Amino acid sequence: MNWTKMMSPAAKTMLPAVAMTVVSMVLTLAVVVMWLGESMHWGVALVVGLGLDGGWLATLAYDRRLAAQGDHSTPITVIGWAFGAVATGVLVAHALGEDSPGAWLAVSWLPIAAKALWLVHGLWERTALTGEALEAIQGIQQEARDEAAVARARLRAEAATEETRLTAVTQAGARVARVQAATAEALSEAWSTLETARQGKETGRALTSVTTPVTPGVTPRWELPVWGPTEPTGPLALETAPALTDAALDVLVDQIRHSESPALSYREMAARFRTAGHSASEVRLRAAWKRVAA
Template sequence: MTAVSMVLTLAVVVMWLGGSMPVLVALVVGLGIDGGWLATLAYERRLAAQGDHSAPVTAVGWFFGLIATAVLIAHAAGEQSPGAWLAVAWLPLAAKALWLVHGLWERTALTGAALHSIQGIQQEARDDAAVARARLRAEAATEETRLTAVTQAGARVARVQAKTAQTLSRAWSTLETTRAGKDTGRALTCVTSRVTPDVTPTWELPVWGPVEPVPVPALEPGPALTDAELDRLVDDIRTSETPALSYRDMAIRFRSAGHSASEVRLRAAWKRVA
């Protein structure tokens, strides 16, 4: 587009100024416009390659582009059919704008190695996401299977318990009906009276249902024995038989009688009374 714009500018300058001045002069003017534009463009590209930028150089480049566009528009205004020349009058500015876009692209351009690394990272991220989705689906399916199995097992247990309770209820009802019969007690008494004479048994079924627990009072330890009391008890147990009991037999009878004392105190009392 830059080359086309330079050719069009040179041709228009030669045709426009060729009638009022020598053709060589008009050619020099056209080459001056194109040369200035090309020089500023080359310098701007050199600065961009070095990572630098110059606002004056950019402004001069745009200035030459505007001159070329103005020449094309002025030439089109003097023609009988200006449409064709106006259609190409925007090419210098468009070429300059495309060079600007190309500079922006170069600032963000990456090498092949960097692009390959980016593609590898993106592919790795996609692989990890796919593996994570597959793992979640598998865990969800496993959990669903486990819950289904647990639910079915619980349902089977509930059905067995209900069936067992129903069977026990029917059996209990049969036993209760039999016990409450008119001839049941007389028949049972007739059978047991030969084994336990003068004893009338009572035929009661155990309780079917919840039973309230009977509280059992805790045993409270008795008061501690004094040394004198301990010596007296040891002496009484020791001399309760002839010959006198040994320490082992005395200790067994002492504790069997419900008395309590530590082994140290009991052996000390034994030594005192023996």
């Protein structure tokens, strides 16, 4: 049977102190009787030894009663240490008077050690907790460890998710950049083709020959789009310009068309019409152009 496991925590610190106190009292009583028995009756020496041990035991008992009440007395503590010091002094003095003092000197520290063990037991009592309190503390510590582990796992998961997101964004950005580069290259080639066609000598003649049967008597100027910056017209001028009648619109279109020689193309006329602040839908403006050109 394992008696250590069956012992209470208080007994584990109290029993060593009790055992050492008993041994110290027995040694002190034996030394006093042997030491004083040579010069007086052994009964008187026994009374002296019992008195020394009794005083020490009474002081110890009173100190333990105060400790059980949660109290403390400095004078009692000092007296207890004084009794321990006297007992140790008696053992040391007896050892020095012997022919072989080694054995007695080896046990002369027991009274002081017994007092120190009672001090350790008192400290344990002042800091001891009940089983329920220890279980609560263990639960709190376990809960804190669980929360810390969950927090670490959450941080690792968030870091992995963020890394995955950044990787996906980077890859998507690279794909967008490749598409933009390919689109820019295709646009550049298209505009280069348009520019070559615009500057060709036979381009205008070919386009005119195609459109002459459709618009007889009109010699338009064919110009392909030019890739370059544009100047947007002011929205306020378009919104506030008054609506024009068909006759007024025809007069404006004719004036703008013949403002230069040769006559302006429809695109140039429309651009100057908008820039001047006039307002007309594309359908009305093109119809006016056809009427004037006819």
